[in-house]
Amino acid sequence: MIKEKKRKEIKAMKKPLTVIQSYAQHGYTLYEALLSRAATNPSRPWMLFDGRTWSWGEFALAVDQVAQVLLDRGIKAGDRVGVMARNCDGHVLMLFGLARIGAIMVPVNPEFGVEETRYVLHHAEVSAVAASAETLAVAQAAAEGLAAPAWFVMLDAPFAAIAALSDLMAMVSRSQLQSNQLQRNQVQAEATCLIVYTSGTTGFPKGVMHSQRSFITGGEAFVQRVYLQNDDRVMIVLPLFHINALFYSVAGTLAAGASLAIVPRFSASTFWQSAVALGATEANIIEAIGSILQTRPRTEYRPEHRIRRMYGVRASVAATFEQEFGVTHCISGYGMTEIPGVTCSPVEGPQKVGSMGPVGRHPDPQRAWAQCRVVDDLGQDVPVDTVGELWVKTPIIMQGYFRDPEQTAQAFEEGWFKTGDLVRCDADGYYYFVSRKRDIIRRRGENIAAAELDRVVGEHPAVSEAGTIAVPSELGEDEIFVVVALKAGEQATAEEIAQWCRARLAAQKVPRFVAFMDALPHTPTHKIAKAVLRADLELRARAVDLAPPTVRGARCGI
Numbered sequence: 001m002i003k004e005k006k007r008k009e010i011k012a013m014k015k016p017l018t019v020i021q022s023y024a025q026h027g028y029t030l031y032e033a034l035l036s037r038a039a040t041n042p043s044r045p046w047m048l049f050d051g052r053t054w055s056w057g058e059f060a061l062a063v064d065q066v067a068q069v070l071l072d073r074g075i076k077a078g079d080r081v082g083v084m085a086r087n088c089d090g091h092v093l094m095l096f097g098l099a100r101i102g103a104i105m106v107p108v109n110p111e112f113g114v115e116e117t118r119y120v121l122h123h124a125e126v127s128a129v130a131a132s133a134e135t136l137a138v139a140q141a142a143a144e145g146l147a148a149p150a151w152f153v154m155l156d157a158p159f160a161a162i163a164a165l166s167d168l169m170a171m172v173s174r175s176q177l178q179s180n181q182l183q184r185n186q187v188q189a190e191a192t193c194l195i196v197y198t199s200g201t202t203g204f205p206k207g208v209m210h211s212q213r214s215f216i217t218g219g220e221a222f223v224q225r226v227y228l229q230n231d232d233r234v235m236i237v238l239p240l241f242h243i244n245a246l247f248y249s250v251a252g253t254l255a256a257g258a259s260l261a262i263v264p265r266f267s268a269s270t271f272w273q274s275a276v277a278l279g280a281t282e283a284n285i286i287e288a289i290g291s292i293l294q295t296r297p298r299t300e301y302r303p304e305h306r307i308r309r310m311y312g313v314r315a316s317v318a319a320t321f322e323q324e325f326g327v328t329h330c331i332s333g334y335g336m337t338e339i340p341g342v343t344c345s346p347v348e349g350p351q352k353v354g355s356m357g358p359v360g361r362h363p364d365p366q367r368a369w370a371q372c373r374v375v376d377d378l379g380q381d382v383p384v385d386t387v388g389e390l391w392v393k394t395p396i397i398m399q400g401y402f403r404d405p406e407q408t409a410q411a412f413e414e415g416w417f418k419t420g421d422l423v424r425c426d427a428d429g430y431y432y433f434v435s436r437k438r439d440i441i442r443r444r445g446e447n448i449a450a451a452e453l454d455r456v457v458g459e460h461p462a463v464s465e466a467g468t469i470a471v472p473s474e475l476g477e478d479e480i481f482v483v484v485a486l487k488a489g490e491q492a493t494a495e496e497i498a499q500w501c502r503a504r505l506a507a508q509k510v511p512r513f514v515a516f517m518d519a520l521p522h523t524p525t526h527k528i529a530k531a532v533l534r535a536d537l538e539l540r541a542r543a544v545d546l547a548p549p550t551v552r553g554a555r556c557g558i
Contacts, residue, residue, distance in 0.1 A: 006328050009308060010348055016224040016363035019256050028189035028213040030099040030254075034060055037257040046253075048233075048261040048278060049089040056257075059093075066097030073128070073151055077102030077187070080124045080195060083155070083241075084108040084117065084139050085132035086264045090155035091240040092250060094130050095193070099212055102187040106195045106207075107241035110135045111506040117142035120197050121150070123403065124207060130155050189213035195402050196243055198337040198447055205449075207402030208337045210247075217362075218340050218396045219251025224363045225344045226282060226309045226331055228256040235280035235307070237266040237289070238445065247340040247396075248284055248311065268292045272302040282309045286445035287476035290317040293325075301325065309347075314476065315354045333357055334431065337447075338398040339417055342370050343431050355430040356423070362395075370394035374425050379413060387434050390423045391416040439530065441470040442477045444508045453501070453509065454528070457482055460500050462490035465520050467528040471513065471540065481513040481543060483533050485520050494544035515543040 023040060026032035034056075037046075042057025054062070075081060075098070083094050083105055095105045106124045108117055110132070121129065121142050128151040131139040136152070143150045193212045197205035222228065225248075234253045238245040240262075253260040261278035266289060275283065285293075294317045303326065313321050313330035321327040333344035334356040345357035361369045373381055374388040382388040393416055400408040411417060420438040425431050441448040450468040457466035464487045470478035486492060494514035501510045517539070521529040533539065 002322055002328070009328055010227070013227050014229055016227060017365075019223055019228065019230055020220055020363055022230060023257055028216045029187050029191070030096050030193060030212050030215065031063065031187065033216050033254055034063065034096060037254065040257065044257075045259045047089055047092060047259065052089070054089065059096075062093060063096045063100055066093050067100035070097055070103065070128075071101055075101065075103050075127055075151075077191070079103045079127040080106050082106045082108050082121050082124065082126045082129040082131075082139070082150075084110055084112075084129060084135045085155045086110050086134070087236060087240045087245075087262050088132070088155055088264065089262060090130065092260075092262075094153075094155075095246075095250070099187070099191075099193045102191045104192050104195055106197070107246070108139075108197075109239070109241050109506055111508070112138070113504060113506065114138055114141045115504055116506060118144075120205060120207075122146060123197075123205075124195055126150055128153060132156050187212070189216075192399060194246065196241070196246070196337050204452070206404060206407055208243075209399040209402050211399055214396050214398075215247065215251050216255065218247040219253075219255035221341050221360060221362055221396060222248045222252030222311075223256050225333065225341060225347075225360055226252070226311055226329070227347045228252050228258060228282065228309075230257050232256060232258040232281045233279050234258060234260045235263060235275060235278055235283040236260055237263045237271065237274075238284055238286065239265070242445065243335070243337045243340050244284055244286070244312070244445075247335075268296050269300055272300060272305055275305040275307050276302045279306060281306050282311075283307055285310060285312040287312070287314045287316075288444050288473075290314055290321070291475040293317075294320045298324075316476065318353075333360065334423075334433065336419060338411070339392050339394050339419070340396050342372065342392055342394060350428070352426075352428075352430050355426075355432055357431065358429040359431075368395070370396075372425070372431065373416065374423060374431075384427050385424055387422050387424045389437055390419045390421050390431070392419060393417070436470075441468070441480055443470075443473070443480060444477070446508055448480065448509050450530075452505075453480065453482060453511065456501060456504050457484060457497060457511075460492065460497065462486050462492040463497075464488075465528070467520050467530055467533055468511070469530050469533050479513060480509070480511040481515070481540070482511040483515050483517055483520060483539065485517050494546060498546050510546075512547050513540075513543040513545055515539050 024036040026036045038056035038060045043055050045053050046056040046059050047054040098105050108120050117138055129139045130153040132155050190211050192209045194210045195207040197207050234249050236245050236249045263274055290313050307327055309329040310327045311331045318330045321330050329347055331345055335341045343356045344360040345351055359370050359372055371393045373391040375391055376382050376388050422434040422437050423431050439450045441450055453468035454466050463484055465485045467483045469481050471481045473479040497514050498510055521532040
């Protein structure tokens with residue numbers, strides 16, 4: 001019955017190439033793509049947030065106004081501007097307004113503390129920060145010491161009156177917006193529009209740079225991935241500092257000329273209610289969200305919702321979403337901040353449980369697309385169904401790591417991006433994730449560098465050394481396990497270690513499990529032997545679980 005329903009729905013859909021070709025061609029900048037969609041019917045809805053609906057025409061004008069404000073405050077092409085707030089329409093306005101003049105948005109996790117925020121703002125050398133009332137104090141403290149004092153913008157300001165972005169700028173007229181400063185074609189498609197900071201094995205985040213062409217192309221690929229239609233409404237519950245919400249939801253909606261509905265943050269208890277109220281037809285989630293929704297009381301479920309396609313639904317919950325929640329197409333795939341949207345389980349085609357799908361493609365079959373290799377430690381291709389590291393070439397790829405040519409060079413081998421993830425590929429070209437080669441922990445949809453936890457915990461005055469590993473979570477993905485060796489004569493409890501982390505790191509980076517050893521094991525090169533820690537079941541059995549009793553029960557690898 002489900003298969004027949006899928007077949008009928010697919011038959012009724014426009015082909016992805018038809019969707020993107022229903023708009024005028026453009027030069028692959030955000031502004032030109034926006035105008036090409038707005039031109040068809042400016043009064044169509046584009047963005048919904050907090051009871052307000054922006055039409056395509058209104059948004060295009062607002063982008064011009066934001067761009068003019070930015071120019072008048074001295075922001076120019078190539079400048080970086082931090083955006084630190086929960087999801088709101090201001091995120092999208094700033095992204096497009098900055099791209100309009102060739103400047104760059106640097107999204108910052110609103111849960112970050114001062115030290116984490118300081119690293120991003122200083123490393124990016126931002127000229128301004130767009131913050132909310134909730135994040136302003138942290139952002140201001142983090143911006144202290146910048147070579148050039150940052151200008152602060154309040155995203156809580158009423159964007160219906162764009163002048164609220166600046167106390168020095170009155171509403172600008174349409175004639176002013178057509179000045180030489182805002183000529184439509186002055187920005188090139190290869191201009192960087194985003195620097196997204198992601199955890200690295202060094203323990204310090206790396207700034208992943210993406211061009212405007214990469215962003216638009218990523219959106220077109222997402223139209224193919226989920227068969228996004230012109231009249232779809234994409235509900236955004238994932239954070240807008242994340243590559244998923246930006247490259248899939250925002251860029252995909254732009255490419256399809258559809259509409260997006262922004263939710264400030266994911267709420268399990270109101271997810272289905274929001275879907276109904278916003279008229280959502282598509283949404284993206286991560287594994288942990290799928291697990292949470294599966295376990296929620298069915299009294300929260302609203303059967304009248306219209307979501308029929310959902311990206312990010314893993315095999316462990318797919319049956320529930322299809323059979324109980326009425327989501328006809330549960331789609332899964334693989335990508336990274338550096339290479340969004342590489343593989344995808346096809347809407348049209350065989351679905352293989354547990355697979356990341358085959359290599360994705362662009363709606364235009366004539367366009368060259370991603371290539372993947374599975375290689376051994378010597379960079380040699382391995383046979384079918386053999387585990388190896390995934391290497392990728394794709395048009396949707398980062399320009400490099402900002403101000404880090406060494407790490408950029410290390411990430412590539414003869415043009416192939418080395419993912420650091422271990423996969424296998426079957427005879428039909430379907431890829432299966434096996435494990436992470438790098439020392440990265442995946443928790444609540446975020447990549448967390450174990451090295452960062454090692455460093456922060458190691459700075460505790462009672463700690464001699466710390467080693468952080470990933471252990472399985474009952475919600476899917478990972479939990480953080482920190483093993484601590486104390487200095488001679490010093491004492492500390494697991495809760496004290498966690499409190500030390502809470503004061504210095506975002507909530508998702510605080511360890512759930514803490515164990516103590518007299519001394520940590522080491523490799524011959526004097527690195528912490530984390531393989532030994534992972535294999536020590538007795539160590540795991542005596543670890544302190546810092547989660548509230550109501551949510552305990554992680555397998556912790558046992």
